[in-house]
Amino acid sequence: MKINENYANLEQSYLFSTIAKKVNEYTAQNPDKKVIKLGIGDVTLPLCKAVTEALHKAVDEMGVQATFRGYGPEQGYDFLRKAVQEYYTKRNVELELDEIFISDGAKSDLGNILDLFSKDNTVLVPDPVYPVYVDTNVMAGRKVVYVDANGENEFLPLPDKNVQADIIYICSPNNPTGAAYNKEQLQTWVDYAKSMNAIILFDAAYECFVSDENLPRSIFEIEGAKDCAIEFCSLSKTAGFTGTRCGYTVVPKALGVLNKMWVRRQTTKFNGVPYIVQRGAEAVFSEEGQKEIIENINYYKENAKVISDTLKSCGIWHVGGKHSPYIWLKCPNDMDSWTFFDYLLENAQVVGTPGAGFGKNGDGYFRLTSFGSKENTAEAMKRFKKLFG
Numbered sequence: 001m002k003i004n005e006n007y008a009n010l011e012q013s014y015l016f017s018t019i020a021k022k023v024n025e026y027t028a029q030n031p032d033k034k035v036i037k038l039g040i041g042d043v044t045l046p047l048c049k050a051v052t053e054a055l056h057k058a059v060d061e062m063g064v065q066a067t068f069r070g071y072g073p074e075q076g077y078d079f080l081r082k083a084v085q086e087y088y089t090k091r092n093v094e095l096e097l098d099e100i101f102i103s104d105g106a107k108s109d110l111g112n113i114l115d116l117f118s119k120d121n122t123v124l125v126p127d128p129v130y131p132v133y134v135d136t137n138v139m140a141g142r143k144v145v146y147v148d149a150n151g152e153n154e155f156l157p158l159p160d161k162n163v164q165a166d167i168i169y170i171c172s173p174n175n176p177t178g179a180a181y182n183k184e185q186l187q188t189w190v191d192y193a194k195s196m197n198a199i200i201l202f203d204a205a206y207e208c209f210v211s212d213e214n215l216p217r218s219i220f221e222i223e224g225a226k227d228c229a230i231e232f233c234s235l236s237k238t239a240g241f242t243g244t245r246c247g248y249t250v251v252p253k254a255l256g257v258l259n260k261m262w263v264r265r266q267t268t269k270f271n272g273v274p275y276i277v278q279r280g281a282e283a284v285f286s287e288e289g290q291k292e293i294i295e296n297i298n299y300y301k302e303n304a305k306v307i308s309d310t311l312k313s314c315g316i317w318h319v320g321g322k323h324s325p326y327i328w329l330k331c332p333n334d335m336d337s338w339t340f341f342d343y344l345l346e347n348a349q350v351v352g353t354p355g356a357g358f359g360k361n362g363d364g365y366f367r368l369t370s371f372g373s374k375e376n377t378a379e380a381m382k383r384f385k386k387l388f389g
């Protein structure tokens, strides 16, 4: 037996364990202080009523002989694929049903898709970004190169024609920066990918937070994207499915063999998302479901606005928040990410996520999220204002 030596090349991630350790130590020493956590990347509002009703109904169906279901189609039930298809139609993106694959969330498929690509591909990843893109490729032994996101390009880097890449990751709206590309910028990426004969892996996990109708929520709103892109999306942040698990991946047939390869990969290694969960997911796309989830998303967006307005009034540079649950700020007084983390915990009892945990360009920056309660967000911002206002 020989192990996959590539695992030794993974950078250890101490980010969330270090945060937890520091917070635990602080609360043990300061039991009377109320610590507010704005670091979490998980939703806090419960599933909406349309979803829980659909889940209950599906559970009952499973307990009755006539409506019981065993193995389902690996690519997802048609009722859900059709709901996703109609969702795209609303954005003027026409997809065929067999271009839509129901998944148990974006993370799994972002990793699984790499089965389709040779080890001998160069992977282009923005820095900073969601760490899964880098780690899944390091595990497979692929070469990773970076495109710098920074204050100068407002954390929306564009391609450098002199850099050769085969697999390109784009996450918009972005985790951790919250920055969202416009159509022209994405067109530049699509044109670049086509000129390189490369594929774009587009992560749209936060598309539902886009507030401006003119900003793209799908890469397929961009001309030519079906020839060069695969899209990953998720109901995790859209509808509070982080624990329920459902998402979808779009592999256009215009990509040729890749659509068929993905069918083969999924039918070989995946047995589908539970029927019950898919019925809950279907309800997200119903009229009632859409109304209810938008209320939840607006709740988070209001928190984001409170954070962004406070930072603005304190003169703290930041991006994100408008089209995203994430606000990405420059640490005041040129502090590095971890110094600012300690300073904020000590002086305001507010916890965020040090930007350094998302790549070298993240150092000196800090991520706050709008997934907390309205009350906690307001209280945390009051403390910010006192400290920096």
Ligand code: PLP
Residues within 6 Å of the ligand: 041, 104, 105, 106, 107, 108, 130, 171, 174, 175, 203, 205, 233, 234, 235, 236, 242, 246, 247
């Ligand atoms: N993509 C991005 C950019 C994320 O931030 C996350 C989760 O935080 C995911 C994908 C994973 O989503 P899922 O819960 O659908 O696996």
